[in-house]
Amino acid sequence: MSDPDSNLDAIYRNLHRNPELSFQEHRTAALVETELRGLGYDVLTGIGGTGVVGILRNGAGPTVMVRADMDALPVQERTGLDYASDTRGTDQEGRELPVMHACGHDMHVTCLIGAARRLASETDSWNGTLEVLFQPAEELGTGATAMVNDGLFDRIPRPEIVLGQHVSPLPAGVVALQPGPAFAAADGIRIVLYGQGGHGSRPETTIDPIVMAAGTVLRLHTIVSRETAANATLVLTIGSLHAGTKNNIIPDSAEILISLRSFDPSVREAAITSIRRIVRGESMTAGAPREATIDVYESFPSVTNDLDAARRTSSVFKDYFGEQNVIEPGAVTGSEDVGILASAAGARCCFWLLGGSNPALFATARSVTDIIETVARQPSNHAPNYAPVIQPTLDTGVEALVIAAREWLGPEINPLPSSSISRDQKDVNRILVVETEAVPLGEDSRRAGP
Structure with missing residues (x-):
């Protein structure tokens, strides 16, 4: 099998340049379907409209779902990026509007494609059934419900845990996982x-x-x-x-x-x-x-992370990324519908924030206050000038999904290959462990989700 990390940057740029509104994610769904079929997954399409699920069975063991959302927002992009969107679309009320991936769902899709590749290429390191789910219409808060109501769990095995992540203005290279109530x-x-x-x-x-x-x-x-x-x-x-x-x-x-x-x-x-x-x-x-x-x-509803699942997942994150790069952000006021999938399946939920801001911007931070102030100066999700830095956000996001999935798919974690994430980039974020208490990281850091 070819390098599972190859051309992920290009896929991300492609998705960012070609965003699609809620329940209109046809191009994205087709790209995902092609990827998954090429990797040997059993693929179901059109669930809840445009939802896609890939299933990879690898012997006896747990069933684990890893989820990403696909839809974009009616926002005119002003990032100035060479891969910026100039797409226009028609919303559910018939209005023609500019369309932008202003919430980072293009990053979510790309990370899950990368994780699906990695896990398919390393089946000797895990056992069980892996489900990778690409969901429509998170921005409307109705995509997860649409998939459930379309018989999702009549078509696929019910998972024991649902995993996922959302990009945020935290420093790239950082993951933030809150046990218990996590999203409003x-x-x-x-x-x-x-x-x-x-x-x-x-x-x-x-x-x-x-x-x-x-x-x-x-x-x-x-x-x-x-x-x-x-x-x-x-x-x-x-x-x-x-x-x-x-x-x-x-x-x-x-x-x-x-x-x-x-x-x-x-x-x-x-x-x-x-x-x-x-x-x-x-x-x-x-x-x-x-x-x-x-x-x-x-x-x-709010997203509540299973306490034991969050602690177990956080522990393996700290083993890999380092304790200084894994934080508890406190409950955030952004919202997500991923919990609907977990509730409908009777499964645990474990959902975290993925840092997406340039780590160099945090190099002079010397206190929690400095970090909060730096986060607050970054464009927030849904802003016309919001876009995560591609690296190390993408590599961190792929690694986080792979690490979490493997923890829950097998009884042990095998050593992962060296990541292309720069360790000195992680050192930039060392200040994030100044305090262990859960400190909400400012209004802008909380604006993940719809």
């Missing part, structure tokens, strides 16, 4: 406020939904600052406010889209109750002709 639950909420339209020169004849929306936005932000306890975690972000078509027309409606992140179900329920109260109150105060609509249109 997420809700997407759509609010439509109704007014009475008219001419901009005669606002007294109208009920202006834009003014109504402005008041609503300001009041909604008090849910976190004035209604939520300081020791509770809640993030409320208004990512979209749309109203009107022309400067001299007062429209008859305004739409607000909210992203809500939480860990505690009681905090979530209280926040949604407050959103309903505030929206209806603003609407009533404005004398709206009809009640506002409030739709929780997407929801997925």
Whole structure:
């Protein structure tokens, strides 16, 4: 078999240049299918729309699933990279939009292809059944559910553990694995406020939904600052406010889209109750002709890593990468739907963050505060100028998936071949072990996922 690490850089650049929106990952799925068939995997396609699963059976032993997501975002890329995307696509509402891999799913796919190659080439080092799953539509929070509802676990063996990773603005060469609650639950909420339209020169004849929306936005932000306890975690972000078509027309409606992140179900329920109260109150105060609509249109649960699985996986990471390069980041407010796969299978979940920022940027860090400040200065996931450095991110990501999969596929870990990851790059990140407590690494470091 040829070098399993060959041309991975080229695959990553190809995927980055050709992103696809959720449930439209046809080109990516075809590339993955070709790779897996060439490696001897049994391949299932079209699960949940565009999902792909490769199965490699290697004697008696555990069944382990390793998962990557494939979809991109409606963002205009501004990285300036020579492999930047200029792709445009049409979303589920029929809007033509720019498309970019602004969350790093192209890196996830490439890393899993690399791991699938490596594990296929080293079957003498593990036993059991390996499942590599490439999932659509993580950004909508519905891709995992779509695959499950399409009979995923009627078609493949149920795994004993689901493994995976998400790239982040941490230094490349670092992996961050949090036992227990690791990623927040997420809700997407759509609010439509109704007014009475008219001419901009005669606002007294109208009920202006834009003014109504402005008041609503300001009041909604008090849910976190004035209604939520300081020791509770809640993030409320208004990512979209749309109203009107022309400067001299007062429209008859305004739409607000909210992203809500939480860990505690009681905090979530209280926040949604407050959103309903505030929206209806603003609407009533404005004398709206009809009640506002409030739709929780997407929801997925928090990701909770199995405690024993996280500790066991973290231990083998530390053996390979060095303790200074394996950290507990604390629970992060980014969200993921990987836990749905584990729950549906009745399996453990172990999901970690993969550093993707240039390690040289952290060379002068001398404290946890320095690290937090450096992370905060990096572009975050979903930003138009976000892109992980290809190396050592890619090599680290492949190694992490291989190490974790082999730990769970076999009773022992055989020595891995020397990685192309530079050890002096790892030394750059030595400061990351200053404290053992789980310290949230700043808002930007937490923005992995949808």
